[in-house]
Amino acid sequence: MRDLKVTYPGGAAAVRGVDLTLAAGEKLGIAGESGCGKSTLALALLRLLPPGARVGGEILLDGEDVLTMKWGRVRAVRWAGASIVFQGAMHSLNAVHRVGDQIAEPILLHRRATPAGARRRAGELLEQVGLPAARASAYPHELSGGQRQRVMIAMALACDPRLIVADEPTTALDVMIQAQILRLIEGLVGEQDVGLIMISHDLAVLADTCDRLAVMYAGRVVEEGPARQVYDDARHPYGRALSEAFPTIGDPASRFAPRGLPGDPPDPAAVPSGCAFHPRCPVALDLCATRDQPLRDAGTRRRAACVHVGPDATVPPDGAGATAGSGTPEGDTAPVANGAAEGGKRAEGGKPKPAGGAADGDDEVADGRSGGGGRGAGGVASAEDDGVRSSAP
């Protein structure tokens, strides 16, 4: 994808210039929350956006630009070149058709087999995804959530695509089923040397499954690099916040210290000026409100769009991840101006000031928030106290 831009009718700029590459057989994870444009990206790939959406840039699939293809070629590419496992398998399956027929549908549409052949292939695909071939005669409502998701994956594989896009494939599923599905996807993609783009809001899941990871915020990629590295040591403050949002169990620092960001993900119709993340950023500088940040080098094959990253950056302060509760309580009323005006985070001359982070909660701590800042600092001690206290009979 080169400089992809998507604007919906009504002015919402869902994607504002995204560059991504994926090699054959590689697995790329795209992380982000609601409104960041990740699902739009997936739909744009196969030109599935609603009419009226303006698309700019290029999407090269095997060298061919999807956006300028003729209609007939687009239809041929859909499913045979790249396929999508949609979010919410509940609603992506037609309730009145048997699942076997639905899996066979793309095969027949692309005229790859006779009806009998298509049925046989559907049975094979079901076996590949871990369901007995006999289930092809079941209706979607007869299957559980995990089984429906497997059917969706089987459908995506039906025409032997070169690329599979999985949009939140495990979001509505239990932890165990999620593990099963992820394992399945990994296995299939490895066997058949298919490229995979996985979209999710759970950074940990992506770090486990993918080779590379891109974090999106407000329609842009704000960080990109090898998955493990981006997860363990994110350079962009938003990437850091995302990876801290789901704590590691056993880590005393996150015990009684849930971490999040004040405010909400921005509405694509009203993106903040300058760096889109600045209203919520714990290490924002004055210039972040006016100057948008391009992606800069942040190591080997890593990029991050932050003023603190790059060869000429100031070193970000410690504990820059915002401990929840040390963000301002006004954060929720946040029109952009309010968040930007929030005093404590700004200083003159571009020097950053930690937003009452883990280390010294004093100035930011007000009534009722002693929990957040203080616990972060005293994390280890409190965990031990707890342990001692609760095992005493």
Next chain:
Amino acid sequence: MSSTVPDGAPGVAPDSAPPLLSVRGLHVTFPGRRGAAAARAVDGVDLDIRRGEIVALVGESGCGKTTLARSLLGLVRPTGGRVTFDGAPLGYSARALKAYRRRAQLVLQDPSGSLNPRHTVYDIVAEGLRIHGHAGDERTAVAEALSRAGLRPPERFFLRYPHELSGGQRQRVVIAGALVLQPELLVADEPVASLDASVRGEILALLLRLRTELGLSALVVTHDLGLAWNIADRVAVMYLGRIVETGAVEQVLTAPRHPYTQALLSVLPEAPGAPVVLTGEPPDPAYIPGGCRFHVRCPVLASGEAGRAGVADACRNGELEILRGGDESQVACHWARAERPAAERAG
């Protein structure tokens, strides 16, 4: 931060105080349709929640945790067992339930669905006050509840509609609506599951703050073990209608003893060791296996370890008793007990 209480859980009452909510032998059975077997959603649960304590109830879908939570609030009538609140058993007459509702409140999963789209924020929060007949200034109470929930200044939100708010703000409105009645217990069913990851932390911090400021107890139903690690004092793991392991979060989540808990923890992305991915689907509460109800999917039994420990037969046929509701560590597993009988006796 206040003085004498240790940092970890400043609100929790000392062990000697009677629990705020106490459940004994709870059973909730749903009749099957058209002759199908009855579903034993909750099949014998003892649980205690003390004042100022946050208990996490974890399990997969179908394990009965949602039904259990709702029966604690009187929204579902139990078919057996007893729920005791503040020393008095729960009455199920309309009047008794209404009085109970002032003291125990509910926060649901989907904030968009929990709010009537045609009511303003003010009406939504004031609803509880109007139902129970609030003697006092309604406006002040609503403003106070909204600011406690983190929406400041509250007046700006009075006339807004839910669709004008973000997900996190909606969940705060739901919480404010529950707080306005000044309850002592909050039951939260997946409070952050539908929210964005970056907003999750704020809502969880809010729950912790409420515990500190108001001494609010909470039962948080979730499938997310990380959430339990973040805010809960104790955790109870449910499987097929029974609690299979319970204890302090530090113990259960770092040194789990039940094979089910171990499997759940092992599949988390950051977990050490190899993931134990259980095969098959979560089972149907209409067909509960005999013996240990987990034995059909149990990796310990399947791998022969249970046999080596000499409990394989017990796993298949030996019933396990209901775990006690208190806060000591307990596990309902033949193998775990055989492996570490000393620890079991002490806990």
Next chain:
Amino acid sequence: MSTETTETTESTSGPPAKSGAPGPRALARRRRRASVARFWKEYRKHRAGVVGLATLVLFVLVALTAPLTVGSDVDSVTDAPGQPLESPSGRFPLGTDQFGRSLLGLLIWGSRVSLLVGLLAAVLSVLIGALIGITAGHFRGWYATVMMRITDWFLVMPTLVLAIVLATVLSRSLGTIVLAIGVTTWPTTARLVRAQTLAVESRPYIERAKALGGGHWHIMSRHVLPNVMPLILAQTTLIISSAILAEATLAFLGLGDPAVVSWGGLLQDAREAGSVSSGDWWYLVPPGIGIAVVALAFTLCGRAVEAVLNPRLGVSR
């Protein structure tokens, strides 16, 4: 509900402000004003609806000012100003009827009855239908089964036949017409409202209301009704048009109040006077057009109201 005497009163009416800020009543008023303004802004975008509304306003004005413009003696047979069945002329723009009364005057005078009966009958019908629909949807169980079977019974009954029977059995008056139409057209509303009630009650905020301690009345009035209201409003406007047509039909069949002038009655008189065969179009056509135009105007309004109110049931704009 206990009340304190000093500065606070009951919970629903706030005291005039502590700090100059409005109390709950003022807030509610403000909110209502804002939502009415919003509704009107949306409504204006539907051309057809605006046309329909303008037409209705015109007719209503005509009907309301009828006592001033034509006076009640326009239907007096004895003082008829013109010759019977005169064709349209300068003096009588729409000619005269068989008794020599000005047809234009009769048309204007008759609009009162037609509109009034249509409105009343529709309101009655929707009231019954909504009540049954909401309670059947909320309470379920045997009550709902019984009510829905009764609804089905009325649904399959030919409306007109039942209306005729009622109008025949009871005295011939406007009230009878209103009653006859009202009790035969409610089933459609009942079924729609019940379906919507079932849908609304499956949403989480109903469970929340129960968890807050709300009883049946609270849930039905504060939660179900506001969400069902758009449907009811849209149904009302649609039913008004069919009620007007039904009234015209009944009057045409001779079941209306003979002392009262209505458009349907005019049509019946026209038929009896032989206008069809003698080509006295001015007798037949204007009332017919009047009925059709009013019914159409209500339908257009109803459609526009539905279109405006429905999207708001969704979560995000």
